[in-house]
Amino acid sequence: MALQSLDIARRSATTTEAPKVRETTEVAKLIDVSACIGCKACQAACMEWNDIRPEVGNNVGIYDNPQDLDDKTWTLMRFTEVEENGRLEWLIRKDGCMHCADPGCLKACPSPGAIIQYSNGIVDFHQENCVGCGYCITGCPFNIPRLSKTDNKAYKCSLCSDRVAVGQAPACAKACPTGAIKFGAKEDMVHYAEARIDDLKDRGYQNAGLYDPQGVGGTHVMYVLHHADKPTLYADLPENPQISPTVALWKGVAKPLALLALGATAIGSLFHYVMKGPNEVSKELEAEMEKEDAK
Amino acid sequence: MNVSRRGFFKVCAAGMTGSSLATMGFAPTAALAEVRQYKLAHATETRSICPYCSVSCGTLVYSMGDKSKNAKARIFHIEGDPDNPVNRGSLCPKGAGLLDMVHSPLRLTHPEVREPGSNEWKRISWDEAFDRIARHMKADRDANFIEKNDAGLTVNRWNTFGFLASSAASNEPGYLTHKVLRGLGAVAFDTQARI
Numbered sequence: 001m002a003l004q005s006l007d008i009a010r011r012s013a014t015t016t017e018a019p020k021v022r023e024t025t026e027v028a029k030l031i032d033v034s035a036c037i038g039c040k041a042c043q044a045a046c047m048e049w050n051d052i053r054p055e056v057g058n059n060v061g062i063y064d065n066p067q068d069l070d071d072k073t074w075t076l077m078r079f080t081e082v083e084e085n086g087r088l089e090w091l092i093r094k095d096g097c098m099h100c101a102d103p104g105c106l107k108a109c110p111s112p113g114a115i116i117q118y119s120n121g122i123v124d125f126h127q128e129n130c131v132g133c134g135y136c137i138t139g140c141p142f143n144i145p146r147l148s149k150t151d152n153k154a155y156k157c158s159l160c161s162d163r164v165a166v167g168q169a170p171a172c173a174k175a176c177p178t179g180a181i182k183f184g185a186k187e188d189m190v191h192y193a194e195a196r197i198d199d200l201k202d203r204g205y206q207n208a209g210l211y212d213p214q215g216v217g218g219t220h221v222m223y224v225l226h227h228a229d230k231p232t233l234y235a236d237l238p239e240n241p242q243i244s245p246t247v248a249l250w251k252g253v254a255k256p257l258a259l260l261a262l263g264a265t266a267i268g269s270l271f272h273y274v275m276k277g278p279n280e281v282s283k284e285l286e287a288e289m290e291k292e293d294a295k
Numbered sequence: 296m297n298v299s300r301r302g303f304f305k306v307c308a309a310g311m312t313g314s315s316l317a318t319m320g321f322a323p324t325a326a327l328a329e330v331r332q333y334k335l336a337h338a339t340e341t342r343s344i345c346p347y348c349s350v351s352c353g354t355l356v357y358s359m360g361d362k363s364k365n366a367k368a369r370i371f372h373i374e375g376d377p378d379n380p381v382n383r384g385s386l387c388p389k390g391a392g393l394l395d396m397v398h399s400p401l402r403l404t405h406p407e408v409r410e411p412g413s414n415e416w417k418r419i420s421w422d423e424a425f426d427r428i429a430r431h432m433k434a435d436r437d438a439n440f441i442e443k444n445d446a447g448l449t450v451n452r453w454n455t456f457g458f459l460a461s462s463a464a465s466n467e468p469g470y471l472t473h474k475v476l477r478g479l480g481a482v483a484f485d486t487q488a489r490i
Contacts (some may be wrong), residue, residue, distance in 0.1 A: 006330055044391035162331040174375060177385040274298060274306060
């Protein structure tokens, strides 16, 4: 298709092959949790760029604001206080779409073209094609997409695909004043993360590491964690995220079988109609029945 | 297979109707996929400085239109200026949300004065404000200017006046501020950057 400015790798509920010849750079956002001060500039920049303004909420005694992701909050700082190595640690994780290489949302989506994966790794929702079924929420191992109460369509972080398509960094990454959010080629981000992890190890965080879970084929949003052995410390970041087996079975094995059965039924009915014709009641039988009714 | 003449026509007509409907657009649409259009493509880009704190981060202010005479410019996006050495494109949450301050109904857009003894702010024009400030400055300077010190040495001091300059000023406005104030004999002045 000539309309696209980013090459498409996969589309939801579409069986036609996507073009695969051009090799585009795989991008990634790297969130260095150890450098984050929780200022929420990323949250502000995200809603400013994407023209979304969540409702002004109430303070419930924690720094998380709003309390959860919603259709107008695509990224959210989640604050956790834990005791590790006998010290209080304040862990701040920027939550949002991970842009999985094997996206559960896309796999679960029944609406053609509502979820798109670009060849650079971005997984994007196209609300015009969304039917509001919410299967993407079931399919997501990170619990990210949210249905809007306004238009009953699913929304989530687009990794600022409109900015990336013209060669810019996502709004959150650009704004981050401490440089905790970096953006670039995935290869470069992995390389940068290695240096950060070495530094953290020197500072006594022996289990520092990169969070790029292979259960979903790796992600295009990665974290540098001080405690990579315990990702659940960081506001329940899943240890080994995977697409739910129900979705995998339903959309993997069952779907083609069901389609086959549906097709066979349709063709069978057509043949039956052509060969046998409709079930007709003869005049004589009808008269006989009427006679019986009259009694 | 025994197909009657009537049956054959029926099947042909059904096929014809189906394909006609499809050509007329009653078919499942092709799944078009396109990223949201880049919204700054032809916007006017203006370099500016964040007005909040003394760090004075550089910003890029985007407004609708290309400044043609019939298009009313309206600011619709603000982000960090990568060429500004202070912030190199980054912004804090307040800076990242500047757009909503620009359009805030609570934003102060005109000078106000609270007269001595009054507890109310009164709206005045810019001319009135400048005249008033100049009048106060002149009256105070005329009353308290020290031309010579006790030893008879010319000092030209104006010690009863202070000035707080903007931290969002670059070298040139800073130079001008210095020139004007030292020319008046002011000794105490500072910028917001040291608060």
